[in-house]
Amino acid sequence: MTKANQKAPSAAQRRERERQQRQQRLASNKNSQSQARNKGPKQRQSNQRQWLLIGGVLALIAVIIIAFIIISRQPSGSQGGPTQASSQVFKAVTNVDPNVLAAVGTGGVQNPLHTVKGPPPVLVGPTGKPQFLYIGADYCPFCAAQRWAIVVALSHFGTFSKLYQTTSSSVDVYPDTSTFTFSPSLYGGSLYSSSYIDFVAVETQGNQQDASGNYPVLQTPTTEQQQLMTTYDAPPYTTQDQAGSIPFVDIANQYITVGLSQGFSPQDLQGLQWQDIATSLADSSSTVAKGIIGTSNYMTAGICMVTHQQPANVCSTDTIQKIEQSVGKSAVTPGGTQIVVTGQLEAIIRREVL
Secondary structure, three states, X not given: OOHHHOOOOOHHHHHHHHHHHHHHHHHHHHHHHHHHHHHHHHHHHHHHHHHHHHHHHHXXXXXXXXXXXXXXXXXXXXXXXOEEOOHHHHHHHHOOOHHHHHHHOOOOOXXXXXXXXOOOOEEEOOOOOEEEEEEEOOOOHHHHHHHHHHHHHHOOOEEEOOOEEEEOXXXXXXXXXXXXXXXXXXXXXXXXXXXXXXXXXXXXXXXXXXXXXXXXXXXXXXXXXXXXXXXXXXXXXXXXXXOOOOOEEEXXXXXXXXXXXXXXXXXXXXXXXXXXXXXXXXXXXXXXXXXXXXHXXXXXXXXXXXXXXXXXXXXXXXXXXXXXXXXXXOOOOOOOXXXXXXXXXXXXXXXXXX
């Protein structure tokens, strides 16, 4: 049958066909809308996860950067306890050029030595030599500055086995002052050796506070050491309001220093690392050298006056002799009476045998 013979759809058939087409279009639109609605939450959830991931990464990077900045600004020995000083720092502080020592002289520092009235018998140490007693604490910024001068001075009379560097407290005045510690637990009993003096160091407390704001106890002064502080860390050797303060240095009961000498302050060391300070000791015109070496030259003179001017190559220099004259000669003479501290911490009197 040819197309010409086909019958045209009736009006009813056309309406039915249009109705079916409308229903198909409606169904298709509903499916599309349903898929769009289902896709929306999933897409939003995916986008949220991506933004959360990006935000987390950025936050982590920010934390790392902040931590790096904080750590980089901390002195390297202030965290995690004392560390052994580098060979460069050790050499610079224990072998100061004699020409620099002479050029600095007193460095404009006021005499920190107080001559003990009397004077009492010479205080000697464990091996019977004149004792250089230091009492301080790791947290103390004034002790931190004083230790530099002590190391320079004592190096003229003997040898440090090594030095451990640390800082003063980060929450005290002059925070994080670069220094050394004399805490004996670090040195195994071999901090210093000398043919002329006995060096006795007492570091009473550490430099890191606990949750209660207290510093840990490192050492407790003996009864005799405490008595020395009560006697000499008081007027007329210091003011009443400064009595009992640290650092306290007793040079054989003949010369006393309490605190830092005027003209030298921990402020001079602020912001400086150990290498910075060590390097400055080679420059006689630097504020650091004037403070540290000026103070150490006074200490050297005090020690020379209790060792009977030994060793001669140290004590006979013009610089030390001039300082001795300004301080006043010690009453210590060969054959003088001495106080000896025995292993049992008893004070006994003996006559020096030369």
